[in-house]
Amino acid sequence: MNNLQLEPTGREASFSGFSRLALFRELVTAFRSNDIAMPELDARVLMCAALDIRHEDFIVDPDREISVSERERVMQLADRRCVREPVSRIIGTREFWGLDFRISPDTLDPRPDTETLVRAALEVLEGRSRPDPPVILDVGTGSGCVVLSLLHELGSAAGVGTDTSEGALRVAQDNAKRHGLAARAGFVRTSWTAGLSRAFDLVVSNPPYIPSDAIGQLAPEVRDHEPRNALDGGDDGLDAYRAILPALSHCLVPGGWAIFETGSDQAAHVGRMLDQGTAVPGFGPVRVWHDLAGHVRCVGARRLPVL
Ligand SMILES: C[S@@+](CC[C@H](N)C(=O)[O-])C[C@H]1O[C@@H](n2cnc3c(N)ncnc32)[C@H](O)[C@@H]1O
Numbered sequence: 206m207n208n209l210q211l212e213p214t215g216r217e218a219s220f221s222g223f224s225r226l227a228l229f230r231e232l233v234t235a236f237r238s239n240d241i242a243m244p245e246l247d248a249r250v251l252m253c254a255a256l257d258i259r260h261e262d263f264i265v266d267p268d269r270e271i272s273v274s275e276r277e278r279v280m281q282l283a284d285r286r287c288v289r290e291p292v293s294r295i296i297g298t299r300e301f302w303g304l305d306f307r308i309s310p311d312t313l314d315p316r317p318d319t320e321t322l323v324r325a326a327l328e329v330l331e332g333r334s335r336p337d338p339p340v341i342l343d344v345g346t347g348s349g350c351v352v353l354s355l356l357h358e359l360g361s362a363a364g365v366g367t368d369t370s371e372g373a374l375r376v377a378q379d380n381a382k383r384h385g386l387a388a389r390a391g392f393v394r395t396s397w398t399a400g401l402s403r404a405f406d407l408v409v410s411n412p413p414y415i416p417s418d419a420i421g422q423l424a425p426e427v428r429d430h431e432p433r434n435a436l437d438g439g440d441d442g443l444d445a446y447r448a449i450l451p452a453l454s455h456c457l458v459p460g461g462w463a464i465f466e467t468g469s470d471q472a473a474h475v476g477r478m479l480d481q482g483t484a485v486p487g488f489g490p491v492r493v494w495h496d497l498a499g500h501v502r503c504v505g506a507r508r509l510p511v512l
Contacts, residue, residue: 311372349377412445464505
């Protein structure tokens with residue numbers, strides 16, 4: 206869409222002849238023609254990021270003329286959006302649980318639905334009777350958004366995130382520093398829970414759960430821009446749960462909770478794996494949590510305490 210025309214006068218060398226509003230409208234039209242779901246929102250976010258202005262600046266001064274180089278910067282970002290790169294990937298951050306998380310091509314772009322996992326974890330920890338601060342394990346941590354949001358809420362808790370992606374772990378570590386949580390957060394490169402020698406008070410995980418064959422049908426924003434190992438859950442999408450659940454018998458304390466995010470229609474299956482001890486014995490009644498759209502998003506159970 207970049208059809209920048211420079212006119213041969215000194216003025217056009219520095220001013221593009223476009224106001225912020227005119228350029229915004231141009232972006233909206235281009236985004237609409239590329240089937241982008243929220244063209245106005247995306248245009249505003251990208252313009253503000255490229256011009257390094259706040260949204261209020263745009264709203265109070267829409268007629269301000271922009272320079273050629275500013276227009277170029279906006280167009281570079283807009284061109285990326287037109288090929289369906291998500292806005293959060295273009296600007297490199299995503300808000301999750303009210304915190305700003307850095308993301309990279311190595312991390313999943315955190316989803317609002319995953320805040321259900323944070324909410325569920327806080328709920329079960331509220332009912333915890335032990336006085337010592339909880340230690341939390343986040344399996345498949347990505348950007349670290351789940352464990353870091355929990356540590357942000359729970360002043361004295363500590364947490365560990367695991368991932369096989371070295372790039373993701375670097376981002377998670379950086380996010381821990383950004384939010385002043387590095388002293389209470391550790392990140393380990395390992396497959397699921399392999400090599401962890403302690404038991405945790407709470408295990409949370411949003412593992413890859415898309416059936417391999419379904420990945421090709423996902424929206425381009427997901428299919429073409431998310432790391433494959435953050436999506437691919439094997440033939441039926443449940444491989445990660447099969448791998449993680451048996452390990453709960455050594456990495457979760459008796460009386461502790463394990464809570465998983467699941468894809469649509471998977472919660473019942475994962476719940477049965479927990480409840481009937483098919484993957485790991487000794488878990489209590491299964492609970493589910495719904496996301497804001499009313500879908501079952503998380504499933505969890507408590508490891509039975511030793512009597
Ligand atoms: C769906 S993403 C979730 C990321 C983050 N927790 C979130 O909710 O945004 C799943 C994560 O699991 C990681 N992963 C994939 N296979 C893994 C394995 N064998 N062991 C540990 N992590 C793995 C991926 O790299 C990815 O970061």
